[in-house]
Amino acid sequence: MLVPLGFIGGQIGWMQLNPATPGAAAEAALASSGDVEVSYEDPWLIFAPRGRPPATGLILYPGANSDVRGYAPLLRALAEAGYLGVGIQMPLRLALLRPEAAAEVPPAFPKVTRWIAIGHSxxxxxxxxxxxxxxxxxxxxxLLDAYPLEGTTLADSPLPVWHIHRARPDGSPPDKHAAHRHTFPPHAISVPIPGGNHMQFGSFVGGTYREDWEAQISEAAQLRQVEDAVLRAARAIAPPNDE
Incomplete structure (x- = not known):
């Protein structure tokens, strides 16, 4: 079915008027401290551990219509654990408009020798x-509550792949996630967040995403579970430094 360009443009325009902006937890996580240095030079939001040169970094793509600063709690947790975290603010807050933006990050951090891709939605x-x-x-x-794009698959990927996703209270994933399980490699590790919802993978106010269900756990509880799961995944993939 063909979708009129005017309709698409209208949808994007409506989204731009209703962005998901950083919530209170994100705002609190954006301040530098004795352990973590935070800098935001558009389009990069950087969380770097102080005094511990990281050998592993994570490049984060935000969800559609989401300000990258909403992921500050997660990026801060990674830096506190010794990882470099680089979130990329996308044009019009749509990662699809800059799919290869990750390629620009490693040359800016030559001492970081390993990179993990992470993205929400x-x-x-x-x-x-x-x-x-x-x-x-x-x-x-x-992948945070996400699966490969239509026509894309990681089924044959040699890379470690972790899928951290919202789930019903019994741990079952949303129907769309279950339908895309074949796009993950057999060795992919799935980590459900029972009772969680889609937008609580960051700390946000507003936005246009329509949830499948109301969260059964608080934002703070879900953020803790997401941070724990991502840290477990990152440590399984590569240590933060070479010591």
């Missing part, structure tokens, strides 16, 4: 395409 779908095309550039992939 449409950002995860988009960065999975980057992982498919350039597996030699990455140590692994972490």
């Amino acid at each position: 449409m950002g995860g779908a988009t960065i999975s395409g980057y992982a498919r095309d350039y597996p030699e550039r990455l140590a692994g992939v972490i």
